[in-house]
Amino acid sequence: MLKPINGYEGYFIDDQGNVYSKWVNKGIHGLTKDGPLRKLKGSKHKHGYTMFRFKSGDKAHLLHRLVIENFVGPIPEGMVVCHKNDNPTDNRLENLYVGTQKQNMSDSIRLNRFPVGSKNGQSKLSNEDVRKIRRIKEMKPELPNRVIAEKFGVTRKVIDLILRGRTYKNVI
Missing domain, CATH: 3.90.75.20 (Homing Intron 3 (I-Ppo) Encoded Endonuclease; Chain A)
Known part of the structure; x- marks a missing residue:
């Protein structure tokens, strides 16, 4: 028309x-x-x-x-x-x-046209780093997120978001 x-x-x-x-x-x-x-x-x-x-x-x-x-x-x-x-x-x-x-x-x-997680050029963490962060918290739940953040060179907020499943959802 x-x-x-x-x-x-x-x-x-x-x-x-x-x-x-x-x-x-x-x-x-x-x-x-x-x-x-x-x-x-x-x-x-x-x-x-x-x-x-x-x-x-x-x-x-x-x-x-x-x-x-x-x-x-x-x-x-x-x-x-x-x-x-x-x-x-x-x-x-x-x-x-x-x-x-x-x-x-x-x-x-x-539609997989937007880079998420470690595929994003601004990401400081690899998928393996995210898995390590989750394992560390599983093994040592009392360890403050601030300490984990310092180890990986990111902020505590980044660690909080990963552990709450708000970011890096694609990493299993």
């Missing part, structure tokens, strides 16, 4: 995530809106999303947001547009939904 893009005369969008234009550049005669519909390619955002600029100097519009705005309605403040399959190039309406950033991150983790 093809719809005009809100606020941009001569531009159209379909529910498959394609953008079209009727504008034709006539060279020295300028732009005219009398051409046949032609599919536009867009450009790539640094995170892999497709984006478009409809006017010179205009802000970049992310395609997944355009699809939702034109087929569903305005995106509420603080909400994001999520890809169900976590593929930033799949902008079909059926693959998009409006959700929270937390939901978006949960999708990434569920």
